Amino acid sequence: MGSQAKDPNELTVLVTGFGPFREGYPINPSWEIAKGLPEHLPPLRAKDPSSRQATDLPPVRILVHPEPIHVGYKAVRGVVPTFWDGSLGHKIDFAIHIGMAGPQPVYKVERRGHRTGYKSPDVDGEKLIDEEDGRHGEDWIWHGLPDEIETDLDLENVLERWQGHSSKDMDLRVSEDAGHFLCDFIYYSSLATLLKEDRPRNVAFFHVPANASDKYITQGRDLAINLIRAIAESQTARKTTWWGCGNHIAAVMDAVPVADRCTCEPKVEREGKQYPPMAKQPA
Known part of the structure; x- marks a missing residue:
């Protein structure tokens, strides 16, 4: 039997997670969630109430980065361009970077990343010296870019769809502050890469609780799948159709x-x- 031809309408979402975060978090829930995702977005169950209002979707391939992202500024700056230059063997339609927040059982999608303000050292003890690099003019990698870059995703629409696909007792939010650490840094790095190339900034950052128990990993994975579905639906619904022609x-x-x-x-x-x-x- 030959392999099935790829659907030309197939969407590909890249998902990343972070590696260990200092001694306190040898297991990072963001990577545990990411690495357990299925290779394709599963279909909605017919009995799922949200399936009656769902947007018809093409197949969605879930491409998990082959390894966790090291919680270091140099590592992130080096790897982010490979997300978008074809190095992973697929054209990426949108990406979700997952990272760990505080202990509260809250799940957040971040709206923007920040260029500066990174005062804390990474897991290697290194600090970001971009404020100094910024004085070097055009040699700085982020020269001429805005202090904040927002995603092009319609997060209000995404949130509504995400909540519709998820359990009603889940606290799901859009956040305006990604934290000025590695989560914020990888987000801005992705957004900046796309902005510099004049490409749609179809990328989101998903903050999950700092809890690596089986319950929270399973819960986070389900919510990640729902978020992927919500973004895919939102993006598909925004594409051009016609009315009364x-x-x-x-x-x-x-x-x-x-x-x-x-x-x-x-x-x-x-x-x-x-x-x-x-x-x-x-x-």
Whole structure:
């Protein structure tokens, strides 16, 4: 039997987690959550109430980084470009970096990363000296970039979908402060890489509780899957569809690249070509 051809509409999400954090956290829950994710986003169960309102999705490949990210500034700065340059063998449609927060049972998606303000040393005892590098002008890696960079993901829409797919007793939030440590640093590094290349900043940071018990790892993994689904739905729903075009569908849609069209089913056929179905409301 030959292998199945890849669906041309398949989305690929990159997921990363961090390695040990000093002596107090020899097991980092972010990596335990990431490494146990399935290779593909599982389908919703028919009995799941959220499945009735879910957006039709193409297949979603979950690409977990092959190793945990070292909790060090130099290591992060060196590895982040490989997330986006094709080194991992896949075109990445969006990424989720997972990191550990405090002990509170709260799960947060961060809106922005920060360029400066990193005062604490990493696990190697090294501090970030970017404030000094910033005085070197154009030689600085982040020269000319804003102090804060926000994700391009529609986090309000993502949060609503994420909550809809998750247990009602889960405390899920959008956060405005990623903490000015390695979590914030890897997030800004990813956002900055995409901004410098004028690419969509389809990346999120997922903060999980600092608890590596089996209960919290399983819970965090389920919420990570739900977050991946929420982002994929949000991104798919934002793609171009049409409203009330009738026989003029082709005139409207032919100018839109296939990659930017809604992937919803069933397709509408006009003159031998297939187009997304009519939107339920004007997009």
